[in-house]
Amino acid sequence: xxxxxxxxxxxxxxxxxxxxxxxxxxxxxxxxxxxxxxxxxxxxxxxxxxxxxxxxxxxxxxxxxxxxxxxxxxxxxxxxxxxxxxxxxxxxxxxxxxxxxxxxxxxxxxxxxxxx
Amino acid sequence: xxxxxxxxxxxxxxxxxxxxxxxxxxxxxxxxxxxxxxxxxxxxxxxxxxxxxxxxxxxxxxxxxxxxxxxxxxxxxxxxxxxxxxxxxxxxxxxxxxxxxxxxxxxxxxxx
Numbered sequence: 565x566x567x568x569x570x571x572x573x574x575x576x577x578x579x580x581x582x583x584x585x586x587x588x589x590x591x592x593x594x595x596x597x598x599x600x601x602x603x604x605x606x607x608x609x610x611x612x613x614x615x616x617x618x619x620x621x622x623x624x625x626x627x628x629x630x631x632x633x634x635x636x637x638x639x640x641x642x643x644x645x646x647x648x649x650x651x652x653x654x655x656x657x658x659x660x661x662x663x664x665x666x667x668x669x670x671x672x673x674x675x676x677x678x679x680x
Numbered sequence: 681x682x683x684x685x686x687x688x689x690x691x692x693x694x695x696x697x698x699x700x701x702x703x704x705x706x707x708x709x710x711x712x713x714x715x716x717x718x719x720x721x722x723x724x725x726x727x728x729x730x731x732x733x734x735x736x737x738x739x740x741x742x743x744x745x746x747x748x749x750x751x752x753x754x755x756x757x758x759x760x761x762x763x764x765x766x767x768x769x770x771x772x773x774x775x776x777x778x779x780x781x782x783x784x785x786x787x788x789x790x791x792x
Contacts, residue, residue: 595778606784620779655723661778669780671723
């Protein structure tokens with residue numbers, strides 16, 4: 565399996581611009597997670613989906629952030645407008661609790677976002 | 681109080697020694713406990729998970745869980761320089777079996 569695939573790997577954008585991060589989960593996984601990682605706050609869960617339905621978005625910092633999962637193989641995280649404090653690594657992850665691996669979640673390589 | 685707490689380190693151990701990494705959690709109903717390793721600039725990768733009180737061994741790694749004390753640890757035997765990384769503790773909370781909450785991680789340095 566190719567693993568969780570994220571794009572872009574690196575993005576530098578100006579404050580106020582729209583940023584869209586993309587994720588393809590592992591085939592067959594029915595949970596998808598978006599995490600953000602910073603030095604100060606560590607790894608924070610932003611939102612997660614089960615069978616394409618958002619289950620918990622309590623970690624989304626504010627209305628500038630939105631996430632969608634139109635089908636089982638694709639999700640986006642959008643920031644509009646972006647701000648310098650949004651600079652972080654954004655990880656997408658997926659899991660399938662029904663498998664023998666239990667609740668193991670598998671991370672993509674991350675999208676490194678810098679807002680200047 | 682943070683939901684999952686870890687000492688940020690760095691924890692420095694000589695090559696060949698045992699590294700002991702600790703984690704405490706606040707939700708007494710937490711169900712599952714995970715240890716992830718993250719190399720600098722890379723994504724977290726699972727080392728092992730534990731559900732029941734006691735020890736679970738996997739090669740050079742041993743996870744220890746004490747639910748009464750709300751404490752989980754990871755022991756790395758015969759530490760190698762390649763073990764130098766940040767180790768993240770994660771837990772699933774009551775009623776949210778698929779939602780992992782992470783600690784901020786402990787940085788381990790294995791010295792020659």
